[in-house]
Amino acid sequence: MSDTKIDTTLALLKRIEADFTPAAFANSLGAEDMVLTDLISKAAPKIELFSLDTGRLPEETHKLMRKLSERYPLRIRVYFPDSRDVEEDLAAHGFNGFYDSVEARKACCHVRKVLPLKRALAGKKAWITGLRRDQAPTRTALAEQQDDVENGLVKFNPLLDWSEADVWNYIRSNNVPYNRLHDRSYPSIGCAPCTRAITEGEDIRAGRWWWERPDQKECGLHRRN
DSSP: OOHHHHHHHHHHHHHHHHHSOSEEEEOOOSHHHHHHHHHHHHHOTTSEEEEEOOSOOOHHHHHHHHHHHHHOSOOEEEEOOOHHHHHHHHHHHOTTGGGTOHHHHHHHHIIIIIHHHHHHHTTOSEEEOOOOGGGOGGGTTOOSEEEETTTTEEEEOTTTTOOHHHHHHHHHHTTOOOOGGGGGTOSSOOOGGGBOOOOTTSOTTTTBSTTSOGGGOOOSSSOOO
16 A cells, blocks of 8 residues: 555544544454554554443454553543343343344444443544445445534544555554454454354455345444434
8 A cells, every 4th residue: 555545544643633632533443443543553642542342242352452452552441331221122122133123233233332432422522433435335425524413523534545455454564453353254343143254255344234235234333414
């Protein structure tokens, strides 16, 4: 990849740190997010890091979370869903009821991701994600900087124009730690029961909520305004 993309991303992170403090990076521990972790550590360490532990994450993700804390001086805060909300969702939809309908799946995502995100973003001026345009049909119209009306702050997508190859070139060139599920054909990793490996030729998001149509595959964290 070109140094221009890296320099542009570093400049944006420094601007966020300077002009939008307190800002927070939502780190889901995917490949893109590990690139941003490395860049923030180098250029904008005042940006806060947080992660959402849904209670259904793969063990490999927890192992990476520990490795991240050992590798970088950055402190990552972990948010969990409220146990009462989880109990109510299970009572309404049953265990693994998210397989039954899009509505049930989105209800689970709302409890385990969206509500904890709102707590994580409280009091922040901006938040940062690792979204890229070519990840999914639902993300092609994203902007590098946009108003997040739902959460009442500014949202930044610094890797928006990076390709998958750019991400992995950076990881390998800088020896960035990553989730070992990526080596087992998991290009996109979420909760364990909602993520599977993909086969050659499939879209990189094909393993996420594979029983749904591609235009439905968002959890509610990244709503289109």
